[in-house]
Amino acid sequence: MVKDGRQHIESLRDGREVYLNGKRVEDVTTHPAFKNVVASVGRLFDFHSAPENQELMTFETETGVRANKIWQLTKSYDEMRERRKALEAWTELHAGFMGRAPDHVASCISGMAMGVEVFEAYDPKRAKALADYYRYARDNDLYLTYVIINPQADRSKAANAQKDEFLTTAVVERDEEGITVRGAKMLATGGIMANEVFVSCIQPLQPGDEKYALSFAVPMNAKGLKILSRKSYEEAAPSTFDNPLASRFDENDAVLYFDDVKVPWDRVFVDGSIEMCQKQFHATPAHVYQNYQAMIRLSVKLKFLLGIAYRTAETNGTTVFPQVKEMLGQLAAEAGMVDAFVAAMEAKGRYHGDYYVPDRHTLYAAQTLTQQLYSKVLNTLRELAGGGMIMLPSSIDDFTNPELAALIEKTQQSPAASAQDKVKFYKLAWDAVGSEFASRHNQYEMFYAGATFVTKGHSFRTYDWKGATGLVDRMLDSYDLNEELAARSKK
Numbered sequence: 001m002v003k004d005g006r007q008h009i010e011s012l013r014d015g016r017e018v019y020l021n022g023k024r025v026e027d028v029t030t031h032p033a034f035k036n037v038v039a040s041v042g043r044l045f046d047f048h049s050a051p052e053n054q055e056l057m058t059f060e061t062e063t064g065v066r067a068n069k070i071w072q073l074t075k076s077y078d079e080m081r082e083r084r085k086a087l088e089a090w091t092e093l094h095a096g097f098m099g100r101a102p103d104h105v106a107s108c109i110s111g112m113a114m115g116v117e118v119f120e121a122y123d124p125k126r127a128k129a130l131a132d133y134y135r136y137a138r139d140n141d142l143y144l145t146y147v148i149i150n151p152q153a154d155r156s157k158a159a160n161a162q163k164d165e166f167l168t169t170a171v172v173e174r175d176e177e178g179i180t181v182r183g184a185k186m187l188a189t190g191g192i193m194a195n196e197v198f199v200s201c202i203q204p205l206q207p208g209d210e211k212y213a214l215s216f217a218v219p220m221n222a223k224g225l226k227i228l229s230r231k232s233y234e235e236a237a238p239s240t241f242d243n244p245l246a247s248r249f250d251e252n253d254a255v256l257y258f259d260d261v262k263v264p265w266d267r268v269f270v271d272g273s274i275e276m277c278q279k280q281f282h283a284t285p286a287h288v289y290q291n292y293q294a295m296i297r298l299s300v301k302l303k304f305l306l307g308i309a310y311r312t313a314e315t316n317g318t319t320v321f322p323q324v325k326e327m328l329g330q331l332a333a334e335a336g337m338v339d340a341f342v343a344a345m346e347a348k349g350r351y352h353g354d355y356y357v358p359d360r361h362t363l364y365a366a367q368t369l370t371q372q373l374y375s376k377v378l379n380t381l382r383e384l385a386g387g388g389m390i391m392l393p394s395s396i397d398d399f400t401n402p403e404l405a406a407l408i409e410k411t412q413q414s415p416a417a418s419a420q421d422k423v424k425f426y427k428l429a430w431d432a433v434g435s436e437f438a439s440r441h442n443q444y445e446m447f448y449a450g451a452t453f454v455t456k457g458h459s460f461r462t463y464d465w466k467g468a469t470g471l472v473d474r475m476l477d478s479y480d481l482n483e484e485l486a487a488r489s490k491k
Helices: 005-011 035-049 051-057 077-092 102-114 116-122 124-139 274-282 286-316 322-347 360-389 396-400 402-411 419-433 436-447 452-462 465-477 481-489
Strands: 017-020 023-025 058-060 066-068 144-147 170-174 178-185 196-199 214-219 225-229 254-264 268-271 350-352 355-357
Touching: 005 035, 035 051, 035 077, 051 058, 051 077, 066 124, 077 102, 077 286, 077 322, 077 355, 102 116, 102 124, 102 144, 102 196, 102 286, 102 355, 116 124, 116 274, 124 268, 178 214, 178 268, 196 254, 214 254, 214 274, 268 274, 274 286, 286 322, 286 360, 286 419, 322 360, 360 419, 360 436, 360 452, 396 402, 402 419, 419 436
Parallel strands: 017 225, 144 196
Antiparallel strands: 017 023, 058 066, 170 178, 178 254, 196 214, 214 268, 225 254, 350 355
């Protein structure tokens, strides 16, 4: 089944227990904190279900039905490139500002399905649960989020050594029907608009943490699941003109608390294995496949930000300045680097069984460098704009006052745009670069893949050090101290 936007939005009216500003939200599809981003997600589903986009956005499953390409298990380089085109087209609808749009966690679960043999070696029943769940999520066109990080508390201690035994989600009991879990997980980005949540732990666990070593999926309206939303930037941005991004693409982040939630066995993929919690991500293609999607999203987002940069120079009449061309050239090189990384991940890909997956080290090299890049790009945009981003009317209401509108017309001059268009553009630029929404995105791009030492560790772990040191060894072997000394003695 391929859902349209109306069907997805209707699916969110399921009684989920969302809390914001001290109160329960009765309907996320109509609440002023969430309705616009829910509508934006609806437009994603409208786009991928449109008949004219069928070839671009969907593929035929083994049962002969169509499914979104976010669930495709690619079997060749060409298939991977075609899937990327679908992900790019979807991402362009939100300019990369929805980091947990449906394509991210779908890529994670798809990567695990590519490596189902790892689960079979662990427990055939859990492997069957995973394979069945992949097909269920794919065939029902589900939007999944995930929570795979433990709450921050005393980070010098293991999960089992925290003051509260159930600070982190853990098993309370097991019975014939499944497991009961209690505790918190973070960070459910996109959870407000998702159908279900994948729950696990990507952080290394310590001996004694076995009851926290879990992997399962539940609906967002599961009995006992509480969704604790952060402040809504959408709610604080009632005007699309004043905050064109925050008002429509604030995907939200939330802490989830599992208050004795029952998880049936057919939704449990790992239970009590610290080793398997890591293997599900790194011994299967899951971690690479999900973050390959993230780099595709970031490449689109950087293209959008470069458009902001060039339009800033045009608006200010500075495109002829050599120093501005230099800054734009640097930005273009950096965006080109990210595009090249994505292409290299595909070109250097390898087979995992029957499936063609992106190159692991190229992905981690890209993540390491782009974590450092995003803030730099934002600072360059600030430098290009100067005071233009903040020398703006207070709100759209200023245009309703004839006297103020006349002053705006006089003071907001540009060689390339009318006063109204200049204000409109700079409102967009500020929302992308300097607003509270933009600040959250800066933090997100710095840490969605983990702390910098984590991504650098992945890069270290996957690089071909043997090949590199082999070059050194061959060079060392090409000359000899004793031979040179003997030659010198003959002179």
